[in-house]
Amino acid sequence: MAEIQMALDSLDFDATMALAEQVAPYVDILEIGTPCIKYNGLKLVKALKAAHPDKKILVDLKTMDAGEYEATPFFEAGGDITTVLGASDMATMKGVIKAANANNGEAQIDLIGVEDKAAVAKDAATNGAHIIGVHTGLDAQAAGQTPFEDLKTITGLGLNVKVSVAGGINKDTIQSCVQAGAAIVVVGAAIYGAPSPAESAKELRALVDAA
């Protein structure tokens, strides 16, 4: 069964906690988005985990250097998954993988901006990555890009890792992502931009479970 990850991309601490409360019944992973974690820091990781001990917390650090050093406090604060850029040095990715393993967590390699995504995905999997993230970022989405072809390429490699997909996923595209082999589907704007985030999350849950 595929997991749903809700991307919390507000900067506001209280709004983030309130949105998490609304969508938690319908999602598996609460993601603290990159702008949000930079703005709010470890305090938000601790608060979110305390409020939702039954959910995985993904901290979208998008680490680029000093992998183990940067990721460790976020795992210790209650994060279950942190992200590291596939554009970083393999030593950086290995550092985050080491921090994850030391804390019973998972390291996600984010392929955002990577030219040869298949090569990085294979290398990262060989080095113990837990999740490969196919990701069309918000700025690339604004330029008309989508993650769907890249998702097929990465799941088609048959690597022994979970594949996550992010980038403008909504009710019209979520089932095809699951059918293409995504173990985790990430949704941000389609939930937090909906008139009722809870209703949107509930609808997406039903679609994923039926896919």
Ligand SMILES: O=C([C@H](O)CO)[C@H](O)[C@H](O)COP(=O)(O)O
């Ligand atoms: O990871 C994200 C982005 O880089 C900002 O942190 C988003 O959370 C991710 O793209 C999911 O959001 P949507 O694309 O709005 O679904």
